[in-house]
Amino acid sequence: AQKVTQAQTEISVVEKEDVTLDCVYETRDTTYYLFWYKQPPSGELVFLIRRNSFDEQNEISGRYSWNFQKSTSSFNFTITASQVVDSAVYFCALVDSNYQLIWGAGTKLIIKP
Amino acid sequence: DADVTQTPRNRITKTGKRIMLECSQTKGHDRMYWYRQDPGLGLRLIYYSFDVKDINKGEISDGYSVSRQAQAKFSLSLESAIPNQTALYFCATSDGGDYEQYFGPGTRLTVT
Numbered sequence: 001a002q003k004v005t006q007a008q009t010e011i012s013v014v015e016k017e018d019v020t021l022d023c024v025y026e027t028r029d030t031t032y033y034l035f036w037y038k039q040p041p042s043g044e045l046v047f048l049i050r051r052n053s054f055d056e057q058n059e060i061s062g063r064y065s066w067n068f069q070k071s072t073s074s075f076n077f078t079i080t081a082s083q084v085v086d087s088a089v090y091f092c093a094l095v096d097s098n099y100q101l102i103w104g105a106g107t108k109l110i111i112k113p
Numbered sequence: 114d115a116d117v118t119q120t121p122r123n124r125i126t127k128t129g130k131r132i133m134l135e136c137s138q139t140k141g142h143d144r145m146y147w148y149r150q151d152p153g154l155g156l157r158l159i160y161y162s163f164d165v166k167d168i169n170k171g172e173i174s175d176g177y178s179v180s181r182q183a184q185a186k187f188s189l190s191l192e193s194a195i196p197n198q199t200a201l202y203f204c205a206t207s208d209g210g211d212y213e214q215y216f217g218p219g220t221r222l223t224v225t
Contacts, residue, residue, distance in 0.1 A: 009153075035213060045203065045216040091155060099163075100171065101146075101214065103155035 002027050002096040006104035013082055014112050021077040021107045023092030029053075033095040034075045036066065039106070040088040048090075051075065079109075087111045116140045119204050119217035126194050127225055134189045134220050136204030144207045145187040146214060147171075147179060149200040156203065162187055194224040 003026040013019045025034065036048040049059060051068050059066045063080045079086050092104040117138045126132050136145065143164045148156040148171075158171030160179040168181055176198060180188045191198055201221050205214040 043201070043219050045205075045219075047213045047215070050213050099144075099209075100158055100161065101156075103157070105153055105155045 002029075002094060002102045004092055004094050004102050004104035006090075006092055006107050008107045009105070010108040010110065012110040012112065015084055016081050018078060018080050019082050019109065021079075021090050021092075021109065023075045023077065023104060025073050025075065025092070025094045027073075027094060027096065029097045032097075034068070035093045035095070035101070036075075036077050037091045037093065038088045039091065045091075048077075082109075082111045084111050084113055115218065117204060117206055117215055117217040119202075119220050121220060122218065123221045125223045125225065128195055130194050132191045132194055132222070134202055134204075134222070136187045136189070136217055138185050138187075138204075138206045138215075138217075140206050140208075140215060141184075142206040142208050142215075143184060144209070145181065146205040146207070147177075147187065147189045148203045148205065149173070149198075150203060150219075151200050159189065159202075191222075191224075194222075196224045198222065199224050 005024045032053045034051045038046045038048055056068050065078045067076045087110055089106045089108045091106045094102045120135045146161045147159040150156050157173050159177050160171050162168045162181045165181050178190045201219050203219050204217040207214045
């Protein structure tokens with residue numbers, strides 16, 4: 001069965017700290033895609049990154065970086081030098097062989113000033 | 114203007130009423146989706162459509178129906194609303210099954 005697990009329900013850090021959000025997935029497919037989305041307090045869902053299963057290179061975008069490891073079925077997300085505006089719920093998701101997105105339950109990130 | 118719009122943004126209705134949520138997109142995508150979000154459960158797929166003539170049930174389609182009136186429009190109906198359908202509903206579109214989805218702003222539905 002396809003499954004995405006975000007074991008951290010809520011994380012709270014002080015501004016400027018680095019923080020890593022964990023995502024572990026399960027799939028029998030050899031080709032799949034992983035995503036991260038951000039949901040700020042205003043409620044909209046914002047796409048952050050898409051990664052296919054053949055590309056294990058780490059990705060960096062400004063203060064955001066992603067570490068994809070097929071060996072451990074993980075796709076973790078790190079925010080460096082966190083800011084209050086990073087406070088949001090972050091979702092990891094997997095596209096299965098039927099092209100349906102399977103979502104994790106989300107991690108609520110609180111950045112304290 | 115937003116690429117994906119949803120109406121209404123908020124709705125309070127009574128048990129047993131029929132209600133329709135509407136979604137429109139200007140991205141030109143063929144694929145459209147309806148999700149519901151409940152606290153602590155992430156998003157769950159209700160229905161999805163790969164084109165006007167192709168509609169599929171998602172994980173939690175019971176109690177819901179959809180209509181794809183055009184490439185740009187995808188409506189979700191609750192035939193007889195019940196309180197446990199109180200949730201935040203999102204419409205989304207994508208350019209392909211394995212591509213990122215673009216979401217509307219959400220509709221907060223309360224069934225009393």
